[in-house]
Amino acid sequence: MLDLWSKRRGLSVAESIGGPRPYTQVPVNALLSAPETPGELVLRAGFLVGRGYRTLKVKLKATEDADFKAELNALSRLRAELPPAIELRLDPNGAYRLPGARERLRKLAPLRPAFVEQPVPPSELLRLGPCAVPWAADESLKDPDAAERLLDAKGCAAFVIKPAALGLLRALDLARRAQERGLGVVITHLFDGPIGHAAACELALALPRQPLACGLDRAFDTPQNPAFSVYIDLPHLVREGLVIATGHEGLGVSLPPP
Template sequence: MRVAAASLELVELEGARRGLVLSISDEDGRVGVGEATPLPGFSPESADDDQRALAELPGALGPIDLPGGAPGAAPAATVLAIQRALAPLSSRLRGAPAARFALETALLDLLGQRLGVPVSACLGGHRRYEEVQVNGLLTTSSALPEMLDRARALAVRGVGTIKVKLRSRGQEGFARDLEALRALRREHPAVELRLDANAAWSLDEAPRRLGLLAPLRPRFVEQPVAPELLHHLGACEVPWAADESLAVEGMPERLLDAEGCAAFILKPAILGLLRAHELGCRAQARGLGTVVTHLFDGPIALAAACELALSLPRAPLACGLDAHAGLEAWPAIRVPQLHEGGLIAASDRPGLGVGRWRA
């Protein structure tokens, strides 16, 4: 397969955020799409960085040799073909994971269309499970009545897992968060509760705070301490999960065997699509849970993250892939993997399934 043409379109979003939609076409006229929407303050790069990284693509990509055999066979060969094609761009894409995510998505979209299979099959082969649950998202920065109202709305939709971001800081802030979580647990005793500390705790205070959270029975707490310190945390009264640490060079390998680590939180917009899939497979092989989540991206990146969730060897835990308010700033594109009742399921369309980009 040869990439004959490429185009890049800028989408102005709320505030200072901007998205980029990449469209690439092959010699037969098929079009694959990808998206780079770095999140200021979280992504290591800006939209300008991604735009520079994705410039002049057709002449920079290496050849893309399709795997032989039946459609959907040999996903490892499909991934290898994309890795070889991207090799000439390695220096340009270094430090721009959202650009890599966009390019990998667009190439997998094209290959899926040529092979007649969804992106999840290109990544992971034959489908092993039919659907994945999504988790709801709450934050302690909301007033308690508002937080509880949102939890009730999630329950009505059939969402059985709630993630709560712990936004308060300091000892008094943590005490307020603890009271809010106790109220949430009293009202929803059966919900699976997950918490996210956003790397805000010190290595000394994290074990004590995890002990105070233990009576609430959270499945785990995401990223309790700074990314480069997480492997030092060890076993605590509440298990913990790795998020931002996975982007630190060499850290995933340490965390695969770290005592106390319960799950890897996979953000393809930060890790790249192929790297996120690789880490998800390795984590599951070690018995760790996996969660795929968006970075409040647009619809194309969200569809790609859903395909990632459907491509792993085992079904991931409920994923952070629910529709979000930021999608309203984008041109209306249906994400075919998202279904009613908080479910992700295959679209049964080849490639990414979203069709051509039309601004």
């Protein structure tokens, strides 16, 4: 509906929901997965930095202490090899549990992560409090009551907002209020294909203040996702490491002719 409404007004979705002067570009983070061997992790990171990415997000998987130690070793080598200006983010996907989560975050502190996304499950995040590294809320934001309380939670540095999970207008409202509180905002998708990706890009471009590097890379652009094949292009992603305003009306994507 927002796509159609915007097209009828001759505006992009970003202009419709954010005002007449949305951002023309937003930085994008690249995604890495651990555990890989330290050498593979460093090699992949170097390739991405060479392509223009300035923020790297590493997905972590360790639940057991031995696996965490292996991940920490790989991450330590990665941090040592990266230029100091490259931002590192870590995402355990809620794999840590209280009270041990605080100790794990202390051990991650020498890596100088900008923040650690959703270090504990949603049921525990509001009890996490200040830690050795800043942390961000992600999955917890699906609960409106938790999201409201997290706006003022000590230790929380950022909100990772998925419009596909919240709805575009609720996501916009939450992002605006988070920025008003001084929190960083990251807009990302749920591997939900080009329409969802375009909506997330337009949201990122529409915010009052430029968001942090967003999770809007082509991670969903795979042979396993047939939705991509019916679209001509992804006009928001014409440069590595950036989402670019398309200059088109609506969401900026179109179906090929039949």
